[in-house]
């Protein structure tokens with residue numbers, strides 16, 4: 106047992122003792138949420154609890170019936186309401202739509218997202234957001250950053266077009282990569298992200314550097330590698346299941362040989378074109394030729410290594426079904442700054458409504474893959490890729506919860522993927538992501554029970570960030586621009 110849990114236990118014992126007396130309890134410099142149904146992601150539902158919040162922490166948790174509160178306390182009546190830990194969106198990009206970046210933190214909070222994991226942007230762009238969040242934890246979500254995507258000689262997100270803004274760093278050699286990655290480590294990134302055009306040697310060195318510095322390495326499996334090798338070399342988490350299908354195909358050897366040749370890039374294509382051509386020529390061919398034994402080997406390796414998955418199913422679903430063409434989807438853009446809304450609508454208005462059957466098929470395959478991985482006890486985090494795919498920051502996380510539920514997660518497992526799991530991933534599981542004394546008071550108060558229906562995650566009455574209580578009208582004001 107660590108110090109924190111020991112302290113919490115002592116506090117709990119002290120007040121269990123007090124509770125036997127008739128003396129009404131008064132909590133100084135604190136407030137109390139009375140008679141609330143608490144949902145801890147590990148322990149599930151505890152009905153009619155009383156929770157005390159002091160400064161930025163949960164200081165006490167009692168069974169409401171067992172104590173008497175002094176009327177001197179500041180009390181919020183939580184009767185018939187539900188409390189869950191603050192939500193995480195484990196895959197966001199502050200740098201993708203720079204005119205939206207300033208508004209993103211408020212939007213996240215307004216939808217109950219109290220922590221995010223930024224999975225790629227220029228270090229000088231994302232670092233100030235992280236620094237600001239550390240200085241102002243009560244008014245900003247916790248922001249964990251990777252800095253830029255660490256890419257290879259032909260980098261994909263090179264800033265050459267609207268679709269490929271600058272999110273990555275190009276590395277022509279291992280020496281360049283070492284220098285640039287050391288620069289990111291010096292700037293105290295929270296994790297590192299490998300991208301698709303890395304050579305096997307570059308990826309191996311990156312994984313070593315991550316390990317030496319005790320940083321998680323996430324990413325897309327580089328096109329030059331198979332997922333088993335990448336996971337065994339130290340890829341701790343995978344975004345969007347990217348490039349997983351290659352290793353499961355019975356044509357694995359042929360596909361990898363073709364790929365290795367194409368990656369020599371004799372036609373001197375841009376990184377994005379080269380990557381797209383490989384996805385187009387190989388992805389569906391691999392999906393159509395999945396070999397049962399190979400798939401088992403991949404899944405067993407990911408389970409053995411506990412390689413985290415952030416499938417971003419909401420991104421795939423929105424993209425494949427072009428959900429953004431629906432008026433109902435666009436209605437949610439009202440929470441965005443006007444210039445973002447008009448930019449997005451302009452792009453949407455010139456998008457064809459035809460759906461691509463291959464993309465639909467791939468999305469369907471991905472959803473089934475998530476289910477199979479979940480059955481193998483491979484760990485998951487809820488992430489969306491907002492604001493890519495016209496996904497509204499904060500709101501899209503609730504859609505991802507529905508997607509996870511559809512992939513066979515129970516409602517409690519779904520909540521865990523968006524609360525406790527990201528805390529565990531970052532080694533913060535003793536202080537964040539649960540509802541226990543001693544934990545950070547990052548909480549979401551819901552009107553309806555999310556264990557009955559996960560869609561109830563959006564019935565938000567209030568959000569608490571590092572102890573700061575934000576009621577519904579305050580949250581609404583965060584969405585007005």
Ligand SMILES: [Zn+2]
Nearest residue numbers: 196198224490
């Ligand atoms: Zn992303």
